[in-house]
Amino acid sequence: MTKVYYNAEGNEAYFENKRVAVIGYGSQGHAHAQNLRDSGVEVIIGLRQGKSWDKAEEDGFKVYPVGDAADLADVIMILLPDEQQPKVYKDEIAPVLRSGHSLMFAHGFNVHFHQIVAPADVDVLLVAPKGPGHLVRRTYEQGAGVPALFAIHQDVSGETKELALAYAKGIGALRAGALETSFKEETETDLFGEQAVLCGGVTSLVKAGFETLTEAGYKPEVAYFECLHELKLIVDLMYEGGLEGMRYSISDTAQWGDFVSGPRIVNENVKAEMQKVLKDIQDGEFAKGWILENQANRPVFNAINEREKEHPIEKVGRELRKMMPFVQQQKKKEVVSVAK
Numbered sequence: 001m002t003k004v005y006y007n008a009e010g011n012e013a014y015f016e017n018k019r020v021a022v023i024g025y026g027s028q029g030h031a032h033a034q035n036l037r038d039s040g041v042e043v044i045i046g047l048r049q050g051k052s053w054d055k056a057e058e059d060g061f062k063v064y065p066v067g068d069a070a071d072l073a074d075v076i077m078i079l080l081p082d083e084q085q086p087k088v089y090k091d092e093i094a095p096v097l098r099s100g101h102s103l104m105f106a107h108g109f110n111v112h113f114h115q116i117v118a119p120a121d122v123d124v125l126l127v128a129p130k131g132p133g134h135l136v137r138r139t140y141e142q143g144a145g146v147p148a149l150f151a152i153h154q155d156v157s158g159e160t161k162e163l164a165l166a167y168a169k170g171i172g173a174l175r176a177g178a179l180e181t182s183f184k185e186e187t188e189t190d191l192f193g194e195q196a197v198l199c200g201g202v203t204s205l206v207k208a209g210f211e212t213l214t215e216a217g218y219k220p221e222v223a224y225f226e227c228l229h230e231l232k233l234i235v236d237l238m239y240e241g242g243l244e245g246m247r248y249s250i251s252d253t254a255q256w257g258d259f260v261s262g263p264r265i266v267n268e269n270v271k272a273e274m275q276k277v278l279k280d281i282q283d284g285e286f287a288k289g290w291i292l293e294n295q296a297n298r299p300v301f302n303a304i305n306e307r308e309k310e311h312p313i314e315k316v317g318r319e320l321r322k323m324m325p326f327v328q329q330q331k332k333k334e335v336v337s338v339a340k
Ligand code: NDP
Pocket: 023, 024, 025, 026, 027, 028, 029, 046, 047, 048, 049, 050, 051, 052, 053, 066, 078, 079, 080, 081, 082, 084, 088, 106, 107, 128, 129, 130, 131, 132, 133
């Protein structure tokens, strides 16, 4: 098994006489900044004027323009949207970077695909929590944490791994465990996971199931419950006990259907297509398309986004969820069970 790092391996003393600039105060930014501060680390925030700036000040942080924050800090954690990072880096961070700086990320995309190339005398590393920022903050407050990956791209100081572990401890990740990876592995597996399984795979599977039932004349409300709503219950069981734990809880009829029909749905063709998706990620095709799409102001992204909102499963779902106030409450329960 790959080594898992826990609290005992994080050295808080690393941050003595060091200042961390968290650049961005969104999902990850607010969580890292607040957790680090509560762990005794000196944190400042780098932003542009706007909503996040006001929010960070309300939360009691000193906020500076990005370049000033980077200049004032020893450790710079870039928590801007990945598409924005190259420009902000080039215009505001690169001009103040100096030998001795440590440059951090929470995702390897820009470094791995050469959108950000740091000078050779700067430490470059990532600490990537495996969960959304709001969970990173809430679990920390509850005394727990979200697991993380860390990776070292450039180690000039000889202390980059110590920083990665101290940082992971500061945001609470070492309470749950951290694994060492590479920028390549973190980037490629993250992109593949969200495309093939977590986001792309699941949404397409759900829609195909819903369409098959409604095209065959079944009620959209019933199809919604079967193909979307119940998914959460199944995923919760998998999260707690793997496939075996989930199968223990479902009926034997459901389990038999799982065994005989599952492989007919996700068959060899699907896996062959997954391999092509992975290859597009590995050779940079996907990254190139996404970078160009952003440079063109997202014409395809926006068109598909609008079209998807009009899918019948979304229309029926919006109506059904209004009648299910417990769906909202479920969220809180989920967070508590993660914290245990
Ligand atoms: P968000 O979109 O939630 O936050 C973006 C922040 O950046 C906002 O505070 C925004 O401020 C600020 N910002 C945007 N553009 C600029 C700019 N040009 N100059 C200054 N500030 C700007 O990002 P995330 O937290 O989702 O993502 C940050 C990083 O974390 C990414 O690398 C992502 O891959 C990674 N990550 C994200 C996870 C997640 O669950 N969200 C999970 C693990 C990693 P404003 O209010 O002014 O727009």
